[in-house]
Amino acid sequence: MDFFFNTPPELNSDETNEPFQHCLICNEDLLHSGVPYSVEKAKKVLESGDEVTLYEMAICMPCAEQMNKRVSAHSRQVMEDFFEEIGLMELRRNMPSSDDPDAWKTRCMLSGKAKSDIQEYNIVAQMVNGRTMFGMPPMIIDLSIMEPLHEKLSPETKEEFDNFRDEFLAPSDPELRALLADSSFVFF
Template sequence: MKDQEIPGDFYSFETNTPFERCIECEKYLLHEDTEYIIEKAIKNYEGYPARDVVFDYAICMDCAEKMRREVSKESWQKMMQYFQENMDVQHRIEMQQQSAEENLQSCMIKKTNVNECREYQIYAHCKGNKLNMENPPYMISGEVMEELIPLLSDKTIDEMNGFLDKHFSPDPSLMEPAPPRLILV
């Protein structure tokens, strides 16, 4: 499937428009050859149709790569092993043929429906104002995040939390009980 327009699910919560700048270096992202990642963490409220965005951001590939280098080699290997052991590769290939909206309806790993997740995170690889469908958008449930956290070193968790603390100061009530915070750039 060819690249798609970036859907509103990946717009900035603050502006309800496409992200224009890298959260780290302020690089303009909407030039057609600029690649970047969008990550958004969302909390559902059981029994209610309400959702809250806990955090969202876009980060250029250069800054994302710098962040990846901060993750310990051991932590990175454990995360990659987790995905290799738990991800249905055929399903991931099929996601390239689906719309972004379809890909966000269930967890890429657990297949849990988005409406059944207490918390979840969505990710998109973009180039300019388009989704890169060679690496299609996906959703990861809070359950998967909880399984990933113990695989990470304390140093890696500190690095990830440091990034979030630097850029976000979420309403504490959104974080109770305090879930593990994880970024997967």
């Protein structure tokens, strides 16, 4: 298995400036266990131009699969159709990964929109033992293109997402909490 030589600092925890060490849900060790996990961060550019992290999390694959099972069949189908429509896998395969290790952070992987034109986005990466796999570069996803998907999710699924957000991601800063409550939370 090939890895990027360096793990981008964007994939470290913004809170500690260190790599994520444990699964948010089950506390599994992520840096030595070899269990695949995903890192997800939600970022928002404020009117002042400052960028804030609404939430950040690392979740091991088994926990993500458990989460997925709780999503209604209807919503799962909606999500699959959505990602198929935009050709997620295809896009990802075509990402320039080898020549420029910084290419992933310049634009939304789904829409191609330049990051400088995006107000709210997620950073998503699949990792093993603190490293991203070669051919699976991290992604930036413009949240505005996820809105149509969010509208189609079943009320049960939205509630499930919201419960998860409230249980695990509620930031202590009330301003951030309000911003997060406003955003359409989607679990990748």
